[in-house]
Amino acid sequence: ASLANIFAGIRVDAAASRETPTYFPLVQHDDFGPQFMPSPSVTTSETDYCALWEAFLHAVESLKGPTLDLTTWLALMRRFCSRIPAATPTTLRGYLPDINLYDHSRSVAALAACFAADETTEAKAAAIQDAMVSGRGTLADEPLCQLVCGTLSGIQDFLYTIVSKQAAKTLRGRSFVLQLAAEVCAEQTCIHACVPACCVIYCGGGRFFALLPLGADVPDIQSRLSGRVLDHFHGQVALHLGAVTLTANDFKGNSFAAQWSKAGMEANRLRTQRLTQLAASDYDKAFGFLDEGGADHKCGVCGRNDATTALDETPICNDCSYYANIGKALRTARWLVRTNTSHAPEGFNEFCVLFGYELHLVDRPNSRLPRMQQVIELNGFDLARTREDLRPPADISFGYRMLAQAWPQSTDGAVKTFEELAHCATGASKLGVFRADVDNLGALFSSGLGERATISRVASLSAALADFFEGYLNNLVSTRYADTVGFIYSGGDDLFVVGAWSSVLEFAIELRDRLDEFTGHHPAVSLSGGVAVIDHGLPLRFAAELARDAEEAAKSYERGTHTKNALTAFGMTVGFEELDRFIQFRNLVHRMLTDAAEPMPAGFLRRLYDIWDTYLRERKVIEKNRRGATMDAIRAEARWQRWRWALAYNLHRFSRRHERWKSEVDEVRSRILDVDRSIDDRLGLPLRWVELLTRDEEE
Secondary structure (H helix, E strand, O other): OOEEOHHHHOOOOHHHHOOOOOEEOOOOOOOOOHHHOOEOOOOOOHHHHHHHHHHHHHHHHOOOOOOOOHHHHHHHHHHHHOOOEOOOOOOOOOOOOOOEHHHHHHHHHHHHHHHHHOOOOHHHHHHHHHHHHHOOOOOOOOEEEEEEEEEEEOHHHHHHOOOOOOHHHHHHHHHHHHHHHHHHHHHHHHHHOOOOHHHEEEEEOOEEEEEEEOOOOHHHHHHHHHHHHHHHOOOOOEEEEEEEEEEHHHHOOOHHHHHHHHHHHHHHHHHOOOOHHHHHHOHHHHHHHHHOOOHHHOOOOOOOOOOOEEEOOEEEOHHHHHHHHHHHHHOOOOEEEEEOOOOOOOOOHHHHHHHOOEEEEEOOOOOOOOOEEEEEEEOOOOHHHHHHHHOOOOOOEEEEEOOOOOOOEOOOOOEOOHHHHHOOOOOOOOEEEEEEEEOOHHHHHHHHOHHHOOHHHHHHHHHHHHHHHHHHHHHHHHHHOOOOEEEEEEEOOEEEEEEEHHHHHHHHHHHHHHHHHHOOOOOOOOEEEEEEEEOOOOOHHHHHHHHHHHHHHHHOOEEOOEEOOEEEEOOEEEEOOOHHHHHHHHHHHHHHHOOOOOOOOOHHHHHHHHHHHHHHHHHHHHHHHOOOOOHHHHHHHHOOOHHHHHHHHHHHHHHHHOHHHHHHHHHHHHHHHOOOOOOHHHOHHHHHHHHHHOOOOOO
């Protein structure tokens, strides 16, 4: 049997319910090439299962002996069971094998671990199972365990309050450290609750969800961890834990998805109280960081007053120096190694040592590291190669993780700066900053899965999105945009990339196409994003705000019955279903202006700008005179104003002067005047695109 695409089971509207299911090939989890994508016609044979089993046995043999380490076995199951259906399809009508064996097994194990921690008897566990199936009995509404959502607040301030040219060298390190912080907090939450790591159902985007036993004291865990997080990040980042109690009935129908949302809302509510509770008990811990350092030692990257060293002649603090080193190491790192503590931990390891270990990015054997405790391979899982290359102790644990770590390198192997990326663009030397995320994600979880929203399906849906944004996109950028686009962050359901503006725009378009393919062309699953095209010297915090504003404009974009599923660029928003007509127009005008033999003069582009400016002024008059009218009505009336006749007249003159381009000029006119596939109201988007593509920086 083949694993069905989890998105095929999402039911948001009638159109979505008619989608043809797609299926995944039976491959290992770290295969993010063509085999990653689903297809309606996948066939899985006994031979495929035998090959996967042989690969599994080979990996187990690489352990060099028996192991009871849970982290290692979770990693093995993830790699070899993520494309195996948890249940074989039957003749039951409507059944879809869309839960993979790995996510189902770890969800069941998490619940069993909570029962064990609460010392639930075998008889009671059997009665609970009956209540889960039937929804009846005295135990159906009795509390079973807790669902906890942990979230980090202050992420935006921590990431984007960067003031210098060294932003590219430190930002990726900052982003990665935040991911690690969420993972460490998730792990420590489980340790304090006396349950194993399989109880973490999801972790990504600075947030995690975990099942904890009833006996776990969540407020105590919060107080133990939040102060340490706040201390390490100098008051910029804080941890908040929101918890809800689950009953047997919450594991039936769509109740689990509703409780998932409720736990998230509780964590978000606590975020608004960010420093209040801590300040009440320890004012200095909450606000003492504001008095650190002096004006004579201002860090040229983050602006804090404790610079102690320099980066390319820019004074920086120890933290920013550490983040710069992490950002550089990410480009080539093969492993994340957990070691014993050292005498002089640096950066994030000052936080990790509180829990008895350090974390190091490694690309080759390093004898200077303290003794290894755990080896996590990045973007792959080859136990035999890891053992041969690192020669770790026999008693450590192994694992792997997907990480969007792609970032362009200069010829000397160094990380490309924002300025270098800008100079890689076609035409104008500008930077593109792109932020995007999946539309209506809460609705997909809370109502899209409907009565089928079990804990295993919620886990599978979360894992599927993480695989796409962390694994597949990293492979896509590494192979197709290796020299021009890099990740600041990609995980969960959102991303932030920076690069040469021309490549970033192309990536944004391809991203939507690939997500559409991954979800089986599901009409209810879409993405909205915004691209800010900027000078490379603009402080990153402003660039991030511009991209965020563009993303929000895309998410609020309405046309007819459609909303969201849009891209904002150059200050104008188009739906992805509309985008093709704008790209065709861009290509047409660009070809005319760049023809090697007889290019159309640049005045043609300027005249199109003039006509569009006339359109905007006439539409503004209509908006003033027809207050309260819908934008669709205003656009319809603006379509028939004076600008239309000016367009026809001016383009007719151009076609007479340039006979070589007569048919193309006629096509330009017809595309602008087409009322069924209109581009007139956003004509500036393709014009600005062409202008930047054809700009000669030397001139």
